[in-house]
Amino acid sequence: MRREEFAKVMSGLQVYYRHELSETELGIYWSALQGWEVERLRQAAQAHVVRSKWFPRLSELAEAVGGSETDAASEAWQRVIRAVGSVGRYRSVDFGAVENAATASVGGWAKLCRLPEKDLPFIERRWKQAFDYGRRAGVPPGDGRHLIGEEEADRIRLGASEPAQVLRLHGPTSRPPERLSEGVSVASLVDKVGREM
Numbered sequence: 001m002r003r004e005e006f007a008k009v010m011s012g013l014q015v016y017y018r019h020e021l022s023e024t025e026l027g028i029y030w031s032a033l034q035g036w037e038v039e040r041l042r043q044a045a046q047a048h049v050v051r052s053k054w055f056p057r058l059s060e061l062a063e064a065v066g067g068s069e070t071d072a073a074s075e076a077w078q079r080v081i082r083a084v085g086s087v088g089r090y091r092s093v094d095f096g097a098v099e100n101a102a103t104a105s106v107g108g109w110a111k112l113c114r115l116p117e118k119d120l121p122f123i124e125r126r127w128k129q130a131f132d133y134g135r136r137a138g139v140p141p142g143d144g145r146h147l148i149g150e151e152e153a154d155r156i157r158l159g160a161s162e163p164a165q166v167l168r169l170h171g172p173t174s175r176p177p178e179r180l181s182e183g184v185s186v187a188s189l190v191d192k193v194g195r196e197m
Contacts, residue, residue, distance in 0.1 A: 002170075005038040006030055009045055019055040032058050035072035035098065035135055072135065073128040076102075080112070080127070081120070083169060089113030094146035096170040098134035105130040109147035 010029060014020055021029070033041060044061040052060070062071070076099050087093055089110040094100065103109055106123050115123060148156075152164035 001034060001036055001038040001041065003030065003034075006033060006041065009038070009041050013045055013049075013055065016049060017055040029058065031135060033061070033072075035076050035131070037075065040075075073131045076131055077124055077127055079169065084113050087167060088149075090149050090151045092146050092149040092152045092164050092166045094166050094168045094170065097145070098131055099170075100145060100147055101134050102127045102130035103147055110150045110153065 006029075007026075010021070010026060041061070045056070048056040048060055076095075080095060080099060080103060083093060083095075093109060095103070103112055106112060106127050112123065146166045146168075148164075155164060
């Protein structure tokens with residue numbers, strides 16, 4: 001989900017409940033919900049409005065659609081695995097900073113694409129741990145880095161100067177990427193996740 005989509009849903013809830021959230025509170029909601037699909041957030045908000053006269057807590061939004069916070073990691077993992085099958089290891093891809101960092105933590109895009117299916121449950125567990133860590137760290141989506149496919153890796157080895165084409169799988173491709181907060185990088189996130197696992 002894009003930050004603008006999130007803001008629109010949250011703005012609607014604030015107007016309906018006449019409850020204004022501070023920037024800090026909005027940041028906490030964003031950090032926890034950014035891995036959701038926007039439609040899931042809309043459904044949760046609509047279900048909550050019908051059931052409660054109070055502004056929703058994060059846990060209430062998850063309960064409203066019959067899910068939990070761990071569902072975000074599962075949904076993100078499924079998006080990545082679908083792309084493994086439909087995009088393949090040759091193209092470079094960008095899912096957003098958290099998914100990119102989680103994928104890098106398990107060896108990167110090309111390696112993930114080459115894994116035998118029997119190894120996926122083990123990798124899935126590590127990937128989801130890295131994803132959850134990235135979300136807790138408050139990494140915004142789209143830091144401008146991407147996951148390198150085999151075609152781009154070959155071009156780099158050969159010294160090609162023109163930039164690789166990257167398949168952006170988060171938000172519209174024309175949107176400029178958001179930046180990580182100062183001092184936080186995908187590389188440092190990957191390193192930290194690797195040390196904690």
